[in-house]
Amino acid sequence: MTPSEERPCVRAQAGRVCREEGCHTRLSIYNDGCYCSVHEPMSVPRTRGRKLAT
Numbered sequence: 001m002t003p004s005e006e007r008p009c010v011r012a013q014a015g016r017v018c019r020e021e022g023c024h025t026r027l028s029i030y031n032d033g034c035y036c037s038v039h040e041p042m043s044v045p046r047t048r049g050r051k052l053a054t
Contacts, residue, residue, distance in 0.1 A: 020035060020038075
């Protein structure tokens with residue numbers, strides 16, 4: 001069984017738009033967030049429990 005056959009892709013509701021005021025970008029059904037890539041709040045990735053220097 002291939003990985004894509006194991007479980008279906010999670011899909012968000014179609015027709016959503018970015019939550020940022022004034023932004024009219026339509027979000028992909030594969031983007032389960034509330035913002036487009038331009039307005040997504042920055043997150044700091046962690047590696048082995050430590051914050052990376054930014």
